[in-house]
Amino acid sequence: MPVSATSACSPEAAGARRCMRAFLRLLAGVLAVLVLALALWPAAREAASLAQGAHRFIPLGQLWFELDRASLNMAQAGIQRYVAPWLWEDVVQRLLVLPAWPVLGGVALLLLLLRLLLLRPRAR
Amino acid sequence: MFVHRRKPWQRPDSEATPEAAVLAHAARPRRLSRRGLLAGAAAVGAVGTAGGIAARAQGRDPMAWWEAQAGNDPTRALYPAARTAAYTLDRPLTEPREAITYNNFYEFGSHKGIWQAAQRLETRPWTVTIDGLVARPRTVDIDALIRTFPLEERLYRFRCVEAWAMAVPWTGFPLAAFLRWAEPLGSAKYVIFETFQNPAVAPGFRQTWYPWPYRDGFTIAECANELAFMVTGIYGRPLPPQMGAPLRVITPWKYGFKQPKSLTRITFVADRPVGYWEKLQPSEYGFWANVNPAVAHPRWSQATERMLGTNERRPTLIWNGYGEQVAGLYAGLGHERLFA
Numbered sequence: 481m482p483v484s485a486t487s488a489c490s491p492e493a494a495g496a497r498r499c500m501r502a503f504l505r506l507l508a509g510v511l512a513v514l515v516l517a518l519a520l521w522p523a524a525r526e527a528a529s530l531a532q533g534a535h536r537f538i539p540l541g542q543l544w545f546e547l548d549r550a551s552l553n554m555a556q557a558g559i560q561r562y563v564a565p566w567l568w569e570d571v572v573q574r575l576l577v578l579p580a581w582p583v584l585g586g587v588a589l590l591l592l593l594l595r596l597l598l599l600r601p602r603a604r
Numbered sequence: 605m606f607v608h609r610r611k612p613w614q615r616p617d618s619e620a621t622p623e624a625a626v627l628a629h630a631a632r633p634r635r636l637s638r639r640g641l642l643a644g645a646a647a648v649g650a651v652g653t654a655g656g657i658a659a660r661a662q663g664r665d666p667m668a669w670w671e672a673q674a675g676n677d678p679t680r681a682l683y684p685a686a687r688t689a690a691y692t693l694d695r696p697l698t699e700p701r702e703a704i705t706y707n708n709f710y711e712f713g714s715h716k717g718i719w720q721a722a723q724r725l726e727t728r729p730w731t732v733t734i735d736g737l738v739a740r741p742r743t744v745d746i747d748a749l750i751r752t753f754p755l756e757e758r759l760y761r762f763r764c765v766e767a768w769a770m771a772v773p774w775t776g777f778p779l780a781a782f783l784r785w786a787e788p789l790g791s792a793k794y795v796i797f798e799t800f801q802n803p804a805v806a807p808g809f810r811q812t813w814y815p816w817p818y819r820d821g822f823t824i825a826e827c828a829n830e831l832a833f834m835v836t837g838i839y840g841r842p843l844p845p846q847m848g849a850p851l852r853v854i855t856p857w858k859y860g861f862k863q864p865k866s867l868t869r870i871t872f873v874a875d876r877p878v879g880y881w882e883k884l885q886p887s888e889y890g891f892w893a894n895v896n897p898a899v900a901h902p903r904w905s906q907a908t909e910r911m912l913g914t915n916e917r918r919p920t921l922i923w924n925g926y927g928e929q930v931a932g933l934y935a936g937l938g939h940e941r942l943f944a
Contacts, residue, residue, distance in 0.1 A: 545813035550885060553714075560715035569713065569807045577810060 505598045512591035518543070519584035526581065540583055541576030666705050666719055670844045677842040678728065678747045684840030685755035685775045693759045694925065695911065695918065698770035700839045702913035707846045708764065709865060710880075711799065711806035711818065722846035724805045725866065730850050736871035737792035746850045750836050752785065753777035757840070758833060763895050763924045764860035769909035774854055775837030780828045788824065792872035796821040797853055797864035820864050820879035821891075822855065823933075824872075831856055831929050857926040862893040889944065894934070895924040896943035 522538040529535050544552045559568045575583075674680060705719045712721040730746040755775055763769045788795075801817035803809035809816055826832060833854045836843060843849035848865025855863065861881050881889035888902050897907045897920035908917045923930055934942055 539812065541811055542813040550887075553884065557714040560713050565713055565715040565717060565721075573807065573810060577812075 501598050505595050508591045508595040508598065512588045512595065515584050515591065516588040519581045519588060522579075523581035523585075537579035538581070539577045540580045541573075543580045544576065667701055669723070670704060670841065673844060674841040679750050679836070679842060682750065682755050683775060683837050683842060685757045685837070687757040687759070687773070691758040691760060693761065693771045695761070695771050696914075697759070698772055698911065699913045703770050703772050703838070704844050704847060706768070706912050708766075708860065709846055709848075711808040711816075712846075713808060719844070719846040721807075722844075725800070725845040725849070726805075727845060727850040727866070730868075732851060732867055733869045734786050734871075735869070736796075736873050737789040738872050739787035739789065749851070753781055753834075755836065760831075760833070760854060760856040761921075761924050761926075762854070762856060762860060763909060763920065765889070765893070765901060765906075766860075767901075767904060767906060767909050767920075768912055769918070769920075770912045772838055773840070774833060774835045775840065776833050776835040776854070778830065779832035779834050779853065780830065782834050783824070783827055786870070786872070788872040791874050792824060794821045794823055794873050794876055795827050796869075796871040796873060796877050797867055798869035798871070799864055800866045800868045815880060815883045817868075818864060818880045819877065820862055820881075821873070821877035822853075825933055826855065826930075829855075829930055829933060831926055857895060857923040857930045858893045859895060861889060890941045892934075892937075892940060892942045893944065894930075894942050895920060896922050898922070899943035901944070 522543055526535060526538060541552070555572075556568055559572060674683075706716055707718045707722070708714070709718045709722055712718050712724075728746070731743050732746060732749055733741075733743045735741040755777060757773050757775045759771065759773050761769065761771050783795075796819050799818040801809060808814070822832070833856075835848070835852050835854045836850060838844075838847060843852065845866070848863075848867075851867045852865040853863055853867070862879070876891065879889075879891060882891055895906070900906055906920055909920045910917055921927075934940075
């Protein structure tokens with residue numbers, strides 16, 4: 481049944497939208513904290529290596545490999561065998577060789593920005 | 605001495621298209637479209653980049669491409685070698701086209717179009733270093749090494765851990781003969797075989813988190829077994845790159861992931877090494893990797909195998925059918941994870 485303008489503006493519908501926005505705010509906030517925590521791990525290791533005078537970026541792929549090498553291996557096989565070999569070599573692999581903490585830090589910032597946008601009251 | 609080696613794509617004058625045919629083709633009317641120009645520019649760009657040879661292999665018939673490569677191999681005259689009658693098969697030989705176009709070579713990716721990507725691998729000049737616990741460490745030219753041993757052809761079954769299989773005529777020399785030639789010291793208990801490592805050739809090396817180069821090892825006793833074979837060719841020709849040219853190891857009672865390709869170093873050591881796949885996925889791949897239909901891979905059954913080409917399902921044989929020759933190697937090793 482189509483939703484009429486009246487029902488979309490009803491107190492029930494407005495309540496549901498508020499609930500959804502609250503959920504998305506919470507989700508964005510939790511994800512931002514998790515991704516930021518994940519970014520801190522390689523950042524701390526890089527800082528330690530820098531203090532020892534031998535700095536080297538830790539790529540995203542390295543982080544994935546250390547966290548769960550089986551899923552990394554299966555993702556490569558799945559994409560190359562069942563989607564397209566170039567998708568892994570030319571797209572995914574290029575992302576995975578990027579340094580982990582700046583990329584993850586950027587993703588965390590985007591999530592926080594999204595959360596802020598969701599906090600703003602909607603114009604009527 | 606200057607030795608001119610023809611590249612795979614260089615053809616003799618005798619194979620050149622007759623001038624009349626070229627002129628007749630050129631005289632045909634055609635439209636010069638923008639799409640055609642763009643496609644031509646893209647093709648020229650592709651051929652001009654690092655993947656030049658691989659790009660030239662695109663769209664080529666794999667058998668014709670291989671024939672051209674084999675024709676330029678410095679050891680071509682050694683093929684076909686005499687077949688050793690002792691090694692027989694219980695199944696028909698796999699069609700060459702199937703065997704050379706369905707390959708695993710992780711350095712080039714994990715898809716099944718490896719044969720084209722692997723054409724980037726230039727197999728000459730090529731050297732192999734023999735070091736570690738040997739009387740005389742040395743680096744030898746591949747052609748000199750191949751000519752050191754009389755070549756023979758053997759029919760072997762090949763079983764991949766992915767549950768596909770083939771039956772092929774390998775050409776090479778016994779690994780036992782190589783061991784005698786390499787003169788390992790008494791303290792050497794294992795042999796490590798190492799594959800080439802060149803990031804300019806294979807995209808896999810860009811994934812620096814993997815434990816490159818591929819290395820894997822066998823016990824000295826396994827290497828001395830009569831079945832262990834140093835392979836230089838297949839189907840009466842030198843190996844194509846995708847199958848591990850110019851030199852690889854075949855131990856036919858083990859799964860394919862335990863068959864090092866395109867060897868550049870062979871090292872004799874005292875301690876058991878951890879192989880490439882064992883490092884990557886120890887829960888799935890172990891040191892011994894012997895074929896056993898009763899021991900399933902964690903993600904699939906190993907009870908049967910699919911034959912390349914025919915897709916026939918056959919029951920997998922324990923030790924891949926070579927128990928008579930190799931089961932004795934593992935007496936007293938029941939506590940080990942022999943079949944993964």
